[in-house]
Amino acid sequence: MxxxxxxxLNTKKIFKLVLGLGNKHFEEIEDLVTVYAIAGADxxxxxxxxxxxxxxxxxVKKSGKNPDDFYYSISxxxxxxxxxxxxxxxxxxxxxxxxxxxxxxxxxxxxxxxSYKVIAENCIGCQKCEGCKAISFxxxxxxxxxxxxxxxxxxxxxxEIHLSTKKIPDKEIKYVIExxxxxxSLCLDRKFYSNERVKKLxxxxxxxxxxxxxxxxxxGVPMSGGDNTxxxxxxxxxxxxIVQPYGTYILMSGGTNxxxxxxxxxCSLKYNGISIGSYARKIVKDRSLTDAVAxxxxxxxxxRND
Ligand code: SF4
Ligand code: SF4
Numbered sequence: 001m002x003x004x005x006x007x008x009l010n011t012k013k014i015f016k017l018v019l020g021l022g023n024k025h026f027e028e029i030e031d032l033v034t035v036y037a038i039a040g041a042d043x044x045x046x047x048x049x050x051x052x053x054x055x056x057x058x059x060v061k062k063s064g065k066n067p068d069d070f071y072y073s074i075s076x077x078x079x080x081x082x083x084x085x086x087x088x089x090x091x092x093x094x095x096x097x098x099x100x101x102x103x104x105x106x107x108x109x110x111x112x113x114x115s116y117k118v119i120a121e122n123c124i125g126c127q128k129c130e131g132c133k134a135i136s137f138x139x140x141x142x143x144x145x146x147x148x149x150x151x152x153x154x155x156x157x158x159x160e161i162h163l164s165t166k167k168i169p170d171k172e173i174k175y176v177i178e179x180x181x182x183x184x185s186l187c188l189d190r191k192f193y194s195n196e197r198v199k200k201l202x203x204x205x206x207x208x209x210x211x212x213x214x215x216x217x218x219x220g221v222p223m224s225g226g227d228n229t230x231x232x233x234x235x236x237x238x239x240x241x242i243v244q245p246y247g248t249y250i251l252m253s254g255g256t257n258x259x260x261x262x263x264x265x266x267c268s269l270k271y272n273g274i275s276i277g278s279y280a281r282k283i284v285k286d287r288s289l290t291d292a293v294a295x296x297x298x299x300x301x302x303x304r305n306d
Pocket of ligand 2: 086087103104105106107108109118122123124125126127128129130
């Protein structure tokens with residue numbers, strides 16, 4: 001039987017692969033999990049649907065590893081959060097130039113007959129394609145009760161709520177605290193969370209829970225990753241620095257890459273792990289299994305090297 005997630009976080013820095021809150025490209029999910037499971041990742045962050053959870057379990061099975069070697073988290077986005085948005089192309093306005101497809105990191109935009117079109121399951125809402133009048137975004141509904149049910153059914157270790165919203169979603173946070181025994185993670189980004197707001201949120205949640213045994217995912221600039229520079233990971237480290245005094249567990253995300261651990265070390269930051277999405281997915285794309293695993297192992301090693 002595996003250790004409680006918090007016991008593990010107390011003993012080592014973990015590597016979490018973010019598969020994408022909005023990512024319902026199940027074949028991609030399965031392949032990514034196989035690669036990162038073989039490479040030694042600790043945790044997978046999954047779209048909150050049973051199909052995505054099952055794709056993760058298939059990926060672990062294909063890796064030959066024991067499912068109990070890993071931790072699993074499902075993420076929930078709230079209204080206004082990019083993570084639950086999907087790109088839509090108005091075919092009447094599309095001039096067929098293909099620029100949006102070149103910018104898409106998920107291969108979610110493909111050429112159609114007379115216009116480009118979106119494969120909704122592949123779209124993660126990153127909005128890297130925006131800037132054209134033919135493009136707009138729709139929002140998927142979230143349902144906290146359904147998400148808690150999925151987490152319980154599959155015995156998942158953690159529910160993460162993305163707080164990319166102007167208002168702190170008290171009702172949803174309380175619902176998870178009251179109805180779910182696994183870990184709670186709150187994902188905060190720089191756009192909505194000032195130093196004062198972080199303090200207010202953590203004090204509030206600590207009061208509801210009776211302790212600070214929850215995770216803050218310090219999500220600098222959500223879905224900003226892809227580059228391997230100090231600049232792109234700077235806000236994740238800054239966010240973790242703001243959270244540090246309040247005694248919660250901290251994972252960094254949002255623009256995270258191979259420089260994150262190094263920058264955190266330079267800043268003498270105390271944290272419990274690194275979550276990587278865009279950059280982790282990019283470095284293994286279109287590679288053979290052997291090559292992809294080698295890339296993933298290198299990334300995980302760098303992230304743990306503090
Ligand atoms: S949606 Fe816009 S950017 Fe994309 S192919 Fe059509 S005109 Fe070009
Ligand atoms: S660029 Fe991002 S938002 Fe646009 S289609 Fe691709 S994944 Fe979706």
